[in-house]
Structures are given as structure tokens and as C-alpha cells.
Amino acid sequence: MLEQLLFGIEVALNGLMTGVLYALVALGFVLIFKASGVFNYAQGVMALFAALTLVGFQNGQIPFAHLINAVLGTNVHHFGWHLPALLSVVMALASMVLLAVIVERLMLKYLINQEPVILFMATIGLAYFLEGFGDMMWGSEVKKLDIGLPVGPSDSIESFTYDLFGYGFFIDRLDIVAAIVAALLVVTLTVFSQYSKIGRALRAVADDHQAALSVGISLRFIWVVVWSIAGFVALVAGIMWGAKSGVQFSLSLIALKALPVLMLGGFTSIPGAIVGGLIIGVGEKLFDFLLGPIIGGATENWFAYVLALLFLVFRPQGLFGERIIERV
Amino acid sequence: MFYRETGEFRTSYPNDSQTFPIKFDRRLYYIMLFAAFGVIPFLINDYWANAVFVPFLIWAMAALGLNLLTGYCGQISLGTGGFMAVGAYACYKLMTAFPEMSIILCIMFAGVITALVGILFGLPSLRIKGFYLAVATLAAQFFLVWLFNKVPWFYNYSSSGQISAPERTVLGVAVTGSFTEAWAKYLFCLTMVFVFAWVARNLTRGAIGRSWMAIRDMDIAAEIIGVNPMKAKLSAFALSSFYIGMAGAMFFANYLGAIEATEAFGINQSFLVLFMIIIGGLGSIAGSFIGAAFLVLMPVLLKNILVGQMGWNTAIATHLEFIIIGGLIVLVLIVEPHGMAQLWRVAKEKLRLWPFPHAS
Numbered sequence: 256m257l258e259q260l261l262f263g264i265e266v267a268l269n270g271l272m273t274g275v276l277y278a279l280v281a282l283g284f285v286l287i288f289k290a291s292g293v294f295n296y297a298q299g300v301m302a303l304f305a306a307l308t309l310v311g312f313q314n315g316q317i318p319f320a321h322l323i324n325a326v327l328g329t330n331v332h333h334f335g336w337h338l339p340a341l342l343s344v345v346m347a348l349a350s351m352v353l354l355a356v357i358v359e360r361l362m363l364k365y366l367i368n369q370e371p372v373i374l375f376m377a378t379i380g381l382a383y384f385l386e387g388f389g390d391m392m393w394g395s396e397v398k399k400l401d402i403g404l405p406v407g408p409s410d411s412i413e414s415f416t417y418d419l420f421g422y423g424f425f426i427d428r429l430d431i432v433a434a435i436v437a438a439l440l441v442v443t444l445t446v447f448s449q450y451s452k453i454g455r456a457l458r459a460v461a462d463d464h465q466a467a468l469s470v471g472i473s474l475r476f477i478w479v480v481v482w483s484i485a486g487f488v489a490l491v492a493g494i495m496w497g498a499k500s501g502v503q504f505s506l507s508l509i510a511l512k513a514l515p516v517l518m519l520g521g522f523t524s525i526p527g528a529i530v531g532g533l534i535i536g537v538g539e540k541l542f543d544f545l546l547g548p549i550i551g552g553a554t555e556n557w558f559a560y561v562l563a564l565l566f567l568v569f570r571p572q573g574l575f576g577e578r579i580i581e582r583v
Numbered sequence: 584m585f586y587r588e589t590g591e592f593r594t595s596y597p598n599d600s601q602t603f604p605i606k607f608d609r610r611l612y613y614i615m616l617f618a619a620f621g622v623i624p625f626l627i628n629d630y631w632a633n634a635v636f637v638p639f640l641i642w643a644m645a646a647l648g649l650n651l652l653t654g655y656c657g658q659i660s661l662g663t664g665g666f667m668a669v670g671a672y673a674c675y676k677l678m679t680a681f682p683e684m685s686i687i688l689c690i691m692f693a694g695v696i697t698a699l700v701g702i703l704f705g706l707p708s709l710r711i712k713g714f715y716l717a718v719a720t721l722a723a724q725f726f727l728v729w730l731f732n733k734v735p736w737f738y739n740y741s742s743s744g745q746i747s748a749p750e751r752t753v754l755g756v757a758v759t760g761s762f763t764e765a766w767a768k769y770l771f772c773l774t775m776v777f778v779f780a781w782v783a784r785n786l787t788r789g790a791i792g793r794s795w796m797a798i799r800d801m802d803i804a805a806e807i808i809g810v811n812p813m814k815a816k817l818s819a820f821a822l823s824s825f826y827i828g829m830a831g832a833m834f835f836a837n838y839l840g841a842i843e844a845t846e847a848f849g850i851n852q853s854f855l856v857l858f859m860i861i862i863g864g865l866g867s868i869a870g871s872f873i874g875a876a877f878l879v880l881m882p883v884l885l886k887n888i889l890v891g892q893m894g895w896n897t898a899i900a901t902h903l904e905f906i907i908i909g910g911l912i913v914l915v916l917i918v919e920p921h922g923m924a925q926l927w928r929v930a931k932e933k934l935r936l937w938p939f940p941h942a943s
Contacts, residue, residue: 294714325895365917372659373920375714376861379854380912387905395898511850514718550733557729560722564707567719571711 265425266544267537272430274536275437276495280513281520281528282440283488288522289461290481293363294375297382299510301351301486304389306493306502309347310400311393313338318392340402344490351486352479359479367474386504395504400497405432433495440491441529444484453480515563521573530574535559586934602784619773624766632765633838639879640772641834646859646871647776647783648826653857654866655787656819657799658708658716662723663856666824668848669697669727670831672737675746678759678836679739686751686759690775690832697828698821700727705820709813712802724853731844747841759836768837775833779826784868786822795819796866827856858908862915864924873923881907 280298287295295301311318315334324330338346362381366374405428448454459467460477468474496506512535520531539558547554567573586607593599603609627636645663652658674693677684704723708716731737738746750760757763758771786792794815797805806812835842842848855878863874882904889900919925933940 321896321899325893325899362913362917369916369920372713373916375659375717376857377913377916379857380909380916382909383854383905383912384909387902387907387909391899391902391906395902511721514721518715518718553729553733557722557725560718560725564719564722567711567715568707571715 263541263544266540268426269430270537270540271533272427272434272536273540274533275430275434275529276492276499276532277509277512277516277536278529278532279433279437279440279488279492279495280509281516281532282437282444282525283485283492284513284517285520285522285525285528286444286488287481287485290457291363291460291478292371292374293378294371294522295485296375296378296510297385298485298489299506299508299513300382300385300389301354301489302493302496302509303502303504303506304354304385304493305347305351305486305490306400306497306506307389307393307398308350309343309402309490309494310398310497310502312346313340313343313402316393321394322391344402344494347490348487351490352483355479355482355486358482359475363478364475382510390504397501397503398497400494400502402494402498405429427499429495429498436491436495437529440488441525444525453477457481512559515559518563518567518573521575524573524575527573527575535562538562586931586937588935602788616777619777620770624770627765627769629765632769634883635879636769637772637838639876640769640776641830641838642856642859642879643872643875644776644779644833645827645830645856646863646875647780647868648823648828648830649856650860650863650865650867650871651783651787651795651826652819652823654860654864654870655792655799656795656816656823657802658705658712658816658819659714659857660720660723660823661717661850661853661857662704662720662727663827664848664850664852665724665727666697666701666827667831667834667852668731668844669700669824670694670828671835671842671848672731672746672844673697673828674832674836675739675748676737678749678751682749686753686836687775689751690829690836693832694825694829697831698825701820701824701827702817705817705824708816708820721850724850728844728848743843745841745843746835748836751836759840761840763837772833772837775829779829780868780872783826787868791815791818799866858912860922861912862922864922865920867922867924869927870922870924873927877923878908 280302283298283301284295287293287298310316315336315338317323317331317334320332358381362377366377448457456467456472456477457480459470459472460474464474467477492509493502493506496509500506513532516531516535517528518531519534520527520529539555542558543554586605588605591604591606593604601609603612623636645667648666649660649663652660670690670693673696674689677689677692678686681689700723704720707719711719732744738744748759750757750762752758753767753771756767758767787795794805794810795818797808797810798812798815798819802812805815831848834847839847859874859878860871861874862877863872864870885904885907886897886900889895889903890897915922
């Protein structure tokens with residue numbers, strides 16, 4: 256019985272760690288939603304794209320190698336160098352900023368004043384585009400991401416808990432790193448948005464577009480900034496997920512997992528994204544642990560959505576969301 | 584010169600309220616019907632049926648269904664794939680449980696069952712809206728597909744987990760199963776789609792369609808002027824799911840013959856149908872067909888050109904397809920949020936006045 260209980264706690268702890276990773280993706284959503292009212296479906300694909308770019312730079316892949324080979328009949332693959340991890344991270348970040356600028360120039364600029372739903376669908380289009388573009392640029396095979404993060408089970412925690420409870424907890428070191436990074440990220444973003452000039456402008460835009468414009472804040476610049484930050488968060492999420500399970504298409508599916516996280520936490524709340532992520536992470540792991548064997552397993556696929564669905568029926572604005580007020 | 588309403592006098596109400604009030608439109612419609620029913624069945628072969636016409640018709644049916652919900656009633660759904668799965672599995676259970684029952688009835692009952700499931704998953708729409716609802720419908724998508732994979736009753740305990748359609752006939756001609764001829768398959772799907780597109784068109788012209796549009800345009804205002812939002816939303820969910828369920832049933836029985844839920848009805852299908860109605864035109868019956876035609880034909884065309892003509896490998900063609908679809912969605916939303924159907928409407932307006940742009 257105690258064994259079972261401890262195992263359950265271990266499952267919950269691991270769920271907590273997965274939840275942190277969901278929260279990382281959800282954070283990107285919240286940032287963009289708060290500042291521009293755009294529900295950015297492409298966030299997950301941005302994480303995939305960022306991770307692909309990072310791996311591509313690091314391994315010195317030639318962009319569009321497959322396309323070049325197909326058109327010109329050549330056979331090129333790699334430049335033949337390996338960049339240091341830090342440099343390639345910086346380069347990947349630069350590409351995400353570039354992406355933000357391009358998205359603003361080619362897409363958002365023309366969609367100002369459209370209904371939120373239209374913008375949402377536009378970002379679905381963007382997600383498809385990026386997915387194809389990323390694969391075209393770097394190839395669609397599963398890639399290994401290695402920038403020197405610690406992976407594998409943590410021996411010290413296992414032995415420590417073994418001494419304490421007589422049962423060694425199995426916790427991936429990468430998950431611990433992810434949790435620390437997520438905490439740092441939240442603190443940094445909060446400080447940034449509270450105390451820096453751009454951060455204040457961001458909050459002004461989030462509050463009221465027109466009022467922000469009238470005091471001289473450039474909306475377009477702010478949007479580029481927001482999308483760049485979201486790109487940065489996507490890069491972090493991409494690195495964590497990529498290091499955990501390889502850079503592959505399924506990475507973009509975590510975006511879908513981040514949606515119920517958001518609905519639980521509320522679309523406009525950064526702490527909400529974190530709490531929602533943790534609830535979903537723990538919830539789906541525990542649910543699968545307790546009921547999975549009875550009803551057939553693999554419940555992780557839908558548990559989050561059904562939970563969010565039931566939750567929304569009772570509290571449409573989420574846990575921390577602002578109250579929805581409607582007028583004719 | 585040819586697209587004119589001059590000289591066409593409508594002297595009775597039925598005359599005035601017909602679907603195509605302008606003679607040119609009407610003729611075009613009859614010509615297309617004649618081509619679809621009277622010409623194509625004689626020319627069609629297996630390749631054209633399986634690669635182009637049958638998938639086009641089935642996706643058009645699904646797009647019609649989603650358009651009723653999203654285009655007319657304004658409720659976004661990302662659960663289309665899940666509802667299609669319900670239709671397919673319901674059809675399979677009906678076909679195997681009642682071997683004497685006509686396939687047409689099977690498909691329609693599958694639609695009815697899907698409609699009930701649709702109402703169930705439509706209930707949250709009474710509380711939440713917009714993309715909150717879109718995300719909530721994802722629950723339907725993932726839960727339903729999971730259900731059909733995990734509960735063996737749904738696939739009659741077959742060892743492969745697949746379901747495959749037994750042979751069924753209409754008027755003595757096989758329309759499902761592996762011995763179906765191309766023309767029979769095509770004609771069957773065409774008839775179903777034609778009948779239900781006609782029904783959909785008339786639904787949207789009637790009281791129920793107008794109540795949907797009122798809800799779409801502004802639900803609170805609609806409620807104030809006396810539209811019952813619960814009735815409107817749930818009926819939209821029910822009818823939409825009915826169409827989508829039938830599309831799923833046909834997708835399984837007539838088109839693929841054997842399917843496995845995760846592959847055939849994944850989240851990608853939900854998006855595909857959503858893209859069809861965005862590109863084709865939200866809130867337009869013709870738009871559903873245009874969108875379906877576009878998204879069915881384009882991959883075939885791209886594949887033929889890139890893989891067949893230029894000898895690229897299929898992976899690149901697929902990536903390019905993603906890029907083009909994604910780019911097109913964004914482009915369509917920027918240039919014409921009402922889709923290709925709107926382009927056609929604008930073209931007609933221009934044609935009516937041509938060559939005198941400043942007349943009237």
C-alpha cells in the first residue's frame with residue numbers, strides 16, 4: 256500500500272515536471288494574447304521551428320538542401336562544421352526575431368481590426384506554413400538536440416529519497432532544469448513587463464490599443480517585440496522538449512496540449528498559465544495511473560481537453576482570467 | 584453581355600424566391616447537374632473516381648456540415664474528424680448488425696447518431712464561445728478517436744483494430760466493398776451529396792437558417808430580439824454533425840472501404856475541413872464545394888507536377904503543399920475573408936454591368 260502511494264507520488268511529481276513544459280508553451284500563448292488579442296495557434300509550431308533551426312545551425316546543415324538537390328540535381332547536405340551550442344542558440348534566437356518581423360510585415364499588418372476568430376484562423380494558416388517551411392528547410396527526419404543539458408535520472412535524488420522513504424524517486428534531471436528555467440523565465444518576464452520601458456508599453460497596449468496609440472506607442476513595433484519574446488519562449492520550450500524527446504513533428508502537437516492549459520488558467524494570466532500547466536500535467540498523469548488500467552490506457556490524449564471542457568462549463572473565464580463582460 | 588437580368592420579370596412569389604433568380608445562374612446550374620449526372624459517370628475510371636471525384640464529393644459533404652455550424656451559426660468546431668469517426672463507426676455497426684438494411688438508411692442513421700453526439704459536445708457552446716469553444720471541441724476530437732481505438736465493441740473485436748465495409752448494393756448495383764465499380768461509387772456519392780446540399784441550401788434560407796445567422800452576427804442581440812440561442816446553437820450542432828457523420832460514413836463505406844480511427848480521422852482532417860470552408864467561403868453552400876474541390880485537387884495536381892513531371896521526391900511535394908495551403912489561408916483571410924465564393928459574387932456583380940461600369 257505504501258509502495259503504491261509512493262509510486263503515485265512519483266507519478267504526480269513527474270506530472271508536475273511535464274506540466275512545467277506545457278506551461279512553457281502556454282506562456283508564449285499568453286504573452287501574445289495579452290499584447291495583441293491574437294490567439295496564436297502557431298506557438299507550438301514556432302517551438303518546433305525554433306528547435307529545428309537550432310539543430311540545423313549547430314550541425315551546419317545547409318538550408319533547403321533537399322530542395323536544392325531536387326532542383327539542381329546536386330547532392331549537398333552539410334557545410335561540414337559544428338557550431339558551439341551558445342552561438343547556435345543566439346543564431347536561432349535571431350531567426351525567431353526575424354520571423355517576428357516577417358510575420359508582422361506580411362500578415363498582422365493587414366489583419367488589424369479583424370475579428371479575433373479571423374486572426375485565430377490566420378495563425379492556423381501560419382502554423383501550416385511554418386510546419387511545411389521548417390521541414391523544407393531542415394528536413395523532416397527526427398533530429399537529436401544536444402546543447403549540453405543534463406539528461407537521465409538524477410542519482411542524488413534517488414538515493415536521498417531512498418534513505419528517507421525506502422523508495423527511490425525517479426526524476427529526470429532535464430525536468431528539474433526545465434522547472435528552474437521556467438521559474439527564471441516567469442520571473443524575468445514579470446520583471447521585464449513591470450519595470451522596463453518596453454514592458455510598460457506592452458501593458459499599455461494590452462490594456463487599450465487606441466489609448467496606447469494616442470500616447471505615442473507604436474503598435475507595430477510592440478507587436479514585433481511581443482512576437483520576438485514569444486519566439487524566445489518558443490525556443491526555450493523547443494530546446495526542452497527537443498532534448499527530452501527529439502526534434503520531430505510531434506513537438507508541434509504540444510501546442511494543442513497547451514490549449515487546455517490556457518483554458519484552465521485563463522488566457523490573460525501568466526501565473527494562470529503556470530498553474531494550469533501544473534494541474535494538467537499532474538492531472539493527466541494521475542488519471543492515467545489510477546483509471547488508465549481500467550478503461551484502456553492512453554488517456555493522456557484526451558484527459559486535458561475533457562477536463563478543460565468540463566471546467567469551462569462552470570467557469571468560462573478560467574481560473575485567473577478576467578471576468579467576461581458583454582454588451583450589445 | 585450574357586449575364587443580365589434585364590427582361591426577366593418575376594411575376595409570382597415562388598418565382599421571386601427561387602434559389603437562382605437569374606436565368607444565367609439557373610442554366611449554369613442545370614448544365615453542371617447534367618454534366619455531373621449524365622456525362623461524368625460514362626467517362627469516369629478508377630483513378631479519377633478514387634483520386635478526385637469521390638473524395639471531392641465526400642469532403643464537400645463534410646464541408647457543408649461544418650459550414651452550417653461555423654459559416655452560418657458562427658460556432659467554430661475543431662472536432663470534425665471525431666464526428667466523422669462517429670459516423671463511420673456507427674455506419675459500420677449498423678451495416679454489420681442489420682445486414683438487410685439499405686446502405687442509404689445505414690448512412691442516414693449514422694448521421695442521426697452523430698447528430699446526437701454532436702448535441703452532447705455542443706452543450707458547452709451555450710456557455711462559451713469563439714476560440715474557447717474551438718478548443719473545447721478538440722475534446723470531442725481526441726476523446727472520440729481514442730474511444731474507437733480502445734473499445735473493441737466498436738470494431739467488432741477484430742484483431743487488427745480496423746473496420747472494413749461489407750458489400751452492399753443499391754438497386755442491385757454494388758456501392759460498397761471491393762468490387763464496386765467506379766461509376767457506381769461516384770453516382771451514389773453524387774446523389775447523396777446533391778440531395779443533402781439541396782436540403783442544406785433550403786435550410787439556410789428558412790427560419791432556422793436565419794436564426795443561426797442572427798446568432799452568428801451577434802448572439803446577445805439575437806437573444807434580445809427573440810431568437811432562442813439554445814435552440815439555434817444546438818440545432819446547428821445537430822444538423823452539422825448529421826452532415827459530417829454522413830460524410831464520415833461515406834468516407835468509410837464508399838471511399839476507403841477499410842479504416843483505422845487514428846489514421847483516418849486525426850486532427851488534420853478537422854483542420855482540412857475548416858480550411859475548405861475558409862478558402863471556399865464561410866456561410867456559402869457553393870463555397871463548401873469550391874473549397875473542397877480546391878483542397879482535394881491541389882495536392883493531386885502538385886503531386887502530378889512535382890513528382891510525376893519533375894521527379895522530385897514525395898516528401899518535398901508534401902512540404903510544399905503545407906506551405907501553399909498555409910500561405911493561401913493567410914492570403915485568403917487578408918484579401919477576401921469571405922473566401923472564393925465571395926470572389927465569384929463580386930465577379931457576377933461586375934459582369935452584370937459590363938461593359939458599362941458606371942451604369943445603374
